[in-house]
Every structure is written in structure tokens, then in C-alpha cells.
Amino acid sequence: MRKLYHFHGGIHPPSNKTQSTRTAIAHAPLPTKLIVPLHQHAGEAAKPVVQAGDHVLKGQLIGMPEGFVSSAVHAPTSGTIAAVDMQLIAHPSGLPNLCATLIPDGKDEWAALKPVDYRNHSSAELQHLLRMAGVVGLGGAAFPSDIKLRIGKQKINTLILNGAECEPYITCDDMLMRERAAEIVQGAEMLRSMLDADEVLIGVEDNKPEAVAALQQAITANGMNQEVVAIPTIYPGGGAKQLIRVITGLEVPSGKLPTDIGVQCFNVATAYTVYRALAHGEPLLSRVITIAGNVRHAQNYEALIGTPIAELVALSEALPDTDRYIMGGPMMGIPLPSVHVPAVKATNCIIAASAKIFPPSPPAMPCIRCTRCVEVCPADLQPQDLYWFAQSREFGRAQAFSLFDCIECGACSYVCPSHIPLVQFYRFAKSEIRAREHDKQLADQARVRHEYHEQRIEREKRERADKLAAREKTAQAAKLASAPPLTPQQQAEQAGLEAGRAHIRELAQSEVGHSDEGVTK
């Protein structure tokens, strides 16, 4: 039995997971249309490589990754691209973003797939394959997996697979581990080989005994050298830093990455996707999504990326008093701007919410500095101070109090007796700080450009003056050098011409009645 450690704080919200684990993962039927956003991952958006009217096959590339942190986007089924335009997506802003709308032809016809044996390829080649297969972290942040595999010279001792799934209601990873454990452990082996890690530990919360058993069986059946670690159920035990702490006892320092302490962490569903992408050549086209909350039968569905959420919710029959939908869990999820937005790679769960299951929060009261938030903070922060600095817009001090170590888990808001929406304040402060840093960058850029501009103006002025001076000099020299002595006849001719010109000028001047001054001019 492995020795386990604790992270600071944590809470025990009602898990509400049993409702959606009674039935196996169902395949969601082909939707009437698919709206595939081109920016589903952390980093830069993919560049569309299809146009309206194009016919695409299932798995065909429709978005080319652009920039270092980016990932590919594919057609989830065969059909016709109806439009590439701005559509409402699942984003807290409620703003639209670039999406490709695909009308399925119903044939579900695959493009040519190229499975590879990961043992015959270098890590760099496999990273490129994963990038082009659109593999991103499926735990919620959707960070491109190939970047996490790019570790440079760092030595990774431990690869941790995150199957903790600590948020209430969400069971998509649980069901995936129960039903597709063999693929997960094979994907983990591929990740291990790419990272050249010594050991593989799969962390699963102990409220999922079926998943633990299935994984153990898969490890034995495949003869893998991996270990399933059942960890205590406590929210947010599935946070990467918290999970690393519990399993290894190591703490990721503030501002550092897990790789800096020799650990790398992937979600179990990501490992599954890596296996599908390499062993079958299938890009990331679908994922398991939990539909739960105020629905007649909560269940997990394997749905194509881009499926309108309304069509998924209809499968589970949302009850009539549903007033809104949440993507993600009740602790960290975001309210959806519309039920017609598409499911994306980061969509792990859709909760139909009603006033009955999530009663509106009572009005916020002043902070009484009871420090209950400090007791539960899994990142060892001082949430009451951070709140104070954020609400008074003292962003510098908030940063000095390690605001960016906050994982926005919502444990502080959950226990706050004054019902202060603490996490919203932290999000506000973080985005203000990021915006300021961005402005600062632009200002520095403008300063440099202005300095160059001034230098250029100065240089051009100097060059023009130099050129003029040089030209005058040569003209003078030429005049002196090239003027040959004139013959008396020529001199007489020239004098005659000059006299004629002077006479004409005189006549012209007298006609318009100008003064004599102009005549000689």
C-alpha cells in the first residue's frame, strides 16, 4: 500500500454522481448539424482550411494549428461545410467565435487513417502527430497535449494519470475508466514512453471502486508496469497540483510547472485519446459527456465534437423547470449563454440547472474575516486578503499574495458564510492583470517603434542634406571644369540672345503693367 499525503484544505460537497453511472456510455445519434469551433484549446486558434460548400470526410482536417501552442480541428463526420462564420460558443463572455458549420451526409465516411506504432517513432514525431490529431487535455483546460510532452532536458520520474474526477455530477472519466480501461492503460504506456518516465501512477478517488477494479484488471491483462492509486475523496483532489501532492508528497512550487519537480500529469480521457490517435490514427472527434442535473435520466454520452448541446440535453430529457445550463461541474463550470452552443473538446459535463437544485445564492454580506476560506483553500492562499485586494482593485498586492496560484476551485465561495462570490473577484482581478500586462507589452512595442521612427526621420534629414551638399559640390565642379573658353563669335551670339530675352521680358512686363522691378527678374 502506497503512502498517501494530504493537501491543505478541501471540502466535501454532495457528489451527485450515482445518477449518471447506472447505465453504460451511450452513443449520441448523429446530430442534424455540427458547429465546430476553431478555437477549442488553450493557445492560438486553428486556421480554417475549408470553405462553405466543401465536402469533407470524417476526420478530415478543417482547422490547421497556427502558432506554438495550438491544435488541429477536424470534421467530426462526413458532410458538407455550410458556413465558416462567427457562432455563439460555450464561453463565459457569451461572445461569438469562428466556427465551421457541418451538415452531416449521414454516411459517416472516414478519411484515410494512418495508425502508427509508437515504438517506431521518436517522441518529436509523435508530438507532431498528436498536434495534427487535435489531442488536447480533456480534463477541462484543453491544453494541447503535445506541448506537455515537450519536456526538453527535464527528467520525468513519475507520470500521473488523473482519474480523480472530484467535481460533483461529473462521471465521464469514471465511466470511461470502467468501460475502456484497456485503451487508457495503453495510452498511458505511450505517454510514458514519450516522456521516458520511470513510473506510471493512475490516481482515482476512492468513490469509484469499479473504475479502480477495471484499471487494475486492464493493467494485469496487458502486463503493464503501472499502479492504480485510490486516493481519498475530497474536493478538489483532481486538481493537478493537489493530485501530485497526494500521490507523491511533492509540492509544485509557486509559478513552476509539475515538470520542474519531475512529474507530468494527464487526464485519463486524454490517455484514451492518445491511444486512439496513435494506434488507430483517429483524430479527436468525439468525447464522453455527462448529462446530469435536472433531467429525467442522467447519463453519459459519447458525442461528436460540435454537437449542439440542445440535442444532447434532449436525449436525457431536461425537466420543464430547467432555467439554465452549466458546462462543467457546479463548482467550476460556466453558465452557457445558450443551449444551442456546441459541445467542444473541453465539455466534460452539462448540468441542467433549476432553482430547486441550485437555489439562488442569498445576497452577499460584508466579509467578516472569519478565515473559513483560508481553512479550505487547497492552494494555501489567503482568500479573504485576495478578495480585499481584488475588490479595491489593488492588483499589484493581489499578485504579491500569489493570486495566480489560485486554481479557481470555488471551495472558498462554497464555505463563505457571507456568500461573497469570491472566485468571480479572483477571475476579475486575474483578467485585469493580464490585460494590463498586454497593454504594457504594446506600449513597449510602441516605444521601440517610435524611437526607430525618430531615428529614421533624423537619418533621412541628414542624408538629404548630405546629398544636396554633394550635388551642389559636383555641379560647381562640373561648371568650372566643363566651361570651355568661348570663341568671340559664340560670345557675340550669346550676348544677342540675352539682349533679345531681356527685350521680350520688358515687353511682357509693360503689357500687364507691372513695375520695373520685375523686368530685370
Added chain:
Amino acid sequence: MAAIAIVLGAVLGFAAIKFHTEGNPLVDKIDAVLPQTQCGQCSYPGCKPYATAIAAGEADINRCPPGGEEGIQKLADLLGVEFKPFGSDTAAPKPKSVAFIDESTCIGCTLCIQACPVDAIAGAAKQMHTIIAAECTGCELCIAPCPVDCISMRVIEEKINNWKWKYPLHNLTAVETAGAAR
């Protein structure tokens, strides 16, 4: 005594060379706070001249509309002086914008290119000009020289990539105590 004097003199001499700074470090610090719009709304011909004037005590800290009140606060903190609100002679801060050239009207006169302090306009004589939006500081200096008035300012729209979480609206509501209202 003489030995100590020689040693200390050498140390001072060395320090003078080693820690020699070019220019006025205070000017650079002030310049770092200014938004680098180079718009001249402060009545100085750019951010650096304004910073120099502030450092010399010739200019007030409340003359930079693009910096906003936050900019004044930063300058006040940096210089250890009191915050001073915008005076009546400075323009009010505006939302961030970038210039936009109506390319069908542009006659290619290059006057705006010469006016741009950050070389953010691409074009050549008798060729259509266009703004490099990513480099535009929104200084509006190109608007006045344009003989055909084809340049306008466009407020930067809120999009997904520049969207910010808003200040949480949670009003502190008075709670009725039992019996107080009835």
C-alpha cells in the same frame, strides 16, 4: 591614513565608472509608466519629452488622457506626490481605438504616413494606404493631415481574445431584521 584615502579614492573612482548611468533614470521610469501613444495631447511632442518635463518639474502629472486616472495614480505613486484629477484643459480619456483608412477614398498622398509616430501606416505615393492595426496606438495624429478625410477612429471591439471578466456585481443589501418592517 593616506593609504586608506588612496584605497577609498580608487573604490570611488571605480564605482563612478562601473555604475555610470546614461541619461536620467527618473525620465526612463516615468516613460515606462506612460502609455506610449505618442499622441501629444499633453502638449509635449511625445511620451519621452513629457516624461522629461515631469522629471524636471515643469509639467503636471495629470496631462495624459490615454493613461487615464490609473496612469495619474501610477505617476503619483512613482513620484510620491498627491493624485491630481484631470484638469479642464486636457481632453477626457476615450475608449481605446485604432485608426481606419477608408481605402476607396484614399488618394495616396502619404501625409498620414509622415504624421504617424510609430510607422503604423503602410503605403506609398499614389498608392492606397492602410493602417497596421496591431501597431496603431490610436494617437489620432493621422486624422488632421488627411486632405480627403478618409481616416476615422474605430473603438476596439470586445472579442473573445480581449474579453475580460467584469467586476462582480454583488450589492450589499440590507437584511430586514425580524419585526423591524412590520
